[in-house]
Amino acid sequence: MLEIKGLEVNHGWVRALQDLSLQIHKGEMVAVIGANGAGKSTLLGTLAGLYKPAGGNILLNGRSVTGRPTEYMVRQGISLVPERREIFNSLTVLDNLLLGAYHRYRSVKQTVMEEAKKILELFPALRGREDDPAGALSGGLQQMLAIGRGLMARPSLLLLDEPSSGLAPLVVREIMSALSDLKKTGMTVILVEQNTAAALKATDRALVMERGRIVLSGGSGEMIRNARVQQAYLGRVRAAQPAVAL
Amino acid sequence: MDLTEQLLQLLFSGLTLGGIYSLIALALVTTFNITGVLNMAQGEFLALGALLAASLCAAGAPLPVAFVISVAAIALLGGLLERSVIHPARHAPGLILIIITIGLSISLRGLALLVWGTEPASLPAFSGGGPLFVKGAAISPQSLWILSLVAVAVVGLSAFFELTYIGKAVRACVINRTGARLVGINPAAMSFLAFAGSGALGAAAGIFIAPITLATYDMGFLLGVKGCVAAIIGGMNSVGGAVLGGLILGVLEAYGAGLVSSGLKDALSLMVLLAVLLWRPEGLLSAVTGRKV
Numbered sequence: 001m002l003e004i005k006g007l008e009v010n011h012g013w014v015r016a017l018q019d020l021s022l023q024i025h026k027g028e029m030v031a032v033i034g035a036n037g038a039g040k041s042t043l044l045g046t047l048a049g050l051y052k053p054a055g056g057n058i059l060l061n062g063r064s065v066t067g068r069p070t071e072y073m074v075r076q077g078i079s080l081v082p083e084r085r086e087i088f089n090s091l092t093v094l095d096n097l098l099l100g101a102y103h104r105y106r107s108v109k110q111t112v113m114e115e116a117k118k119i120l121e122l123f124p125a126l127r128g129r130e131d132d133p134a135g136a137l138s139g140g141l142q143q144m145l146a147i148g149r150g151l152m153a154r155p156s157l158l159l160l161d162e163p164s165s166g167l168a169p170l171v172v173r174e175i176m177s178a179l180s181d182l183k184k185t186g187m188t189v190i191l192v193e194q195n196t197a198a199a200l201k202a203t204d205r206a207l208v209m210e211r212g213r214i215v216l217s218g219g220s221g222e223m224i225r226n227a228r229v230q231q232a233y234l235g236r237v238r239a240a241q242p243a244v245a246l
Numbered sequence: 247m248d249l250t251e252q253l254l255q256l257l258f259s260g261l262t263l264g265g266i267y268s269l270i271a272l273a274l275v276t277t278f279n280i281t282g283v284l285n286m287a288q289g290e291f292l293a294l295g296a297l298l299a300a301s302l303c304a305a306g307a308p309l310p311v312a313f314v315i316s317v318a319a320i321a322l323l324g325g326l327l328e329r330s331v332i333h334p335a336r337h338a339p340g341l342i343l344i345i346i347t348i349g350l351s352i353s354l355r356g357l358a359l360l361v362w363g364t365e366p367a368s369l370p371a372f373s374g375g376g377p378l379f380v381k382g383a384a385i386s387p388q389s390l391w392i393l394s395l396v397a398v399a400v401v402g403l404s405a406f407f408e409l410t411y412i413g414k415a416v417r418a419c420v421i422n423r424t425g426a427r428l429v430g431i432n433p434a435a436m437s438f439l440a441f442a443g444s445g446a447l448g449a450a451a452g453i454f455i456a457p458i459t460l461a462t463y464d465m466g467f468l469l470g471v472k473g474c475v476a477a478i479i480g481g482m483n484s485v486g487g488a489v490l491g492g493l494i495l496g497v498l499e500a501y502g503a504g505l506v507s508s509g510l511k512d513a514l515s516l517m518v519l520l521a522v523l524l525w526r527p528e529g530l531l532s533a534v535t536g537r538k539v
């Protein structure tokens with residue numbers, strides 16, 4: 001479904017992604033893990049059209065979408081839920097959801113309201129808050145709204161950037177449960193997540209990024225057992241190694 | 247005329263003047279919030295609308311036809327200027343964009359001078375009949391037309407932004423540009439819409455005031471500056487503030503000129519601007535946003 005070949009992205013003088021290649025199949029849920037500055041968010045932003053690549057190619061269903069603007073990417077079925085959420089604070093929750101369907105609103109005006117109700121079923125905590133300004137919601141509810149708004153675009157590829165960032169464990173559990181519901185619908189998802197354990201549990205496959213490159217990839221189950229992943233991202237120290245003295 | 251009648255008369259004059267400022271401020275605030283550009287050429291849209299309508303009327307076109315053609319033409323001009331001048335420089339800092347619109351203002355004024363010359367052009371009043379008298383003070387029917395246009399513009403813009411889907415999409419662009427792009431809204435299209443809309447509103451304002459002030463190539467400059475002052479007084483992100491700022495400015499100018507000295511008129515508006523910037527820099531009705539005005 002998605003094929004990336006030799007992708008290069010620069011932020012000024014800094015090379016954020018270098019010679020990055022990967023393939024994602026339809027219906028797959030893929031976790032991207034890595035330290036801060038590894039290029040995970042840049043990868044998602046580039047796929048969403050927020051950053052222009054300096055080189056390489058992005059193919060969606062066999063067609064090149066390299067360097068196209070965000071609104072084009074949304075029309076092609078790529079929807080990004082960014083780490084900063086970027087919701088419309090002074091608009092209501094319902095308006096935020098309805099605007100999520102902006103690119104297809106004219107053709108599906110009648111059904112958009114029904115779809116917004118389905119999103120509220122996916123995130124029951126948002127029910128009853130439809131007329132509240134989005135900015136008045138707690139961080140967790142804002143995250144659910146941001147994901148809901150992303151889903152209103154009816155994407156074929158959903159990009160989630162740190163959905164659990166700064167949220168309470170209970171809320172993280174609720175969001176991860178919504179993600180496993182999405183998995184059942186066959187939606188393709190790329191999940192960037194600092195909470196590595198939760199990400200590996202929720203996904204089929206995982207990629208590890210370092211300094212703008214993919215350095216490790218494999219099935220999520222296999223990655224949980226990988227010593228390098230355990231040590232670097234799951235906070236587990238190998239038995240053979242002595243504990244680090246402080 | 248006793249003092250009460252005189253005060254009432256000055257109030258009516260001030261409201262008419264304030265209505266004109268409000269219309270310009272409304273267009274400025276709308277454009278500023280959607281595009282981040284303070285359009286200093288807004289006054290020129292008003293002058294061009296008035297001059298074009300006056301020419302069409304002089305050529306024999308009925309006033310409503312001249313109105314529609316002029317408003318549509320200036321809306322198109324606004325859109326074209328956005329595409330050709332503002333859009334290519336959209337990533338430039340705000341100050342550069344303001345300087346670009348000042349350049350546009352000077353160019354449009356020069357163009358109007360070339361086409362229409364320095365002679366004032368007139369437009370007939372929208373409705374006949376003498377002035378209406380309220381407690382001895384007169385108000386002309388054309389002043390009522392101007393205030394009606396202000397009311398229609400406020401209600402229309404509020405309804406557009408609050409009730410329509412496309413209006414909410416425009417607001418989304420204002421609230422969070424990145425968020426808007428992420429749902430597929432094209433900010434460039436919204437920017438075009440904003441300039442075309444402000445061109446239309448400016449032209450309509452020019453046509454409404456021309457029967458009172460006459461249409462001249464340079465009529466837009468000072469009105470544009472006063473509209474800008476009104477927008478800053480009211481708050482750059484508030485439609486209601488733009489109207490309030492315009493009306494306050496118009497009434498203060500009328501009282502200043504009528505009761506103290508006519509030479510005080512322009513100085514007064516700048517003093518009010520200074521006072522507001524010192525006391526409440528975000529404007530009277532604006533929420534504090536951290537955006538510099």
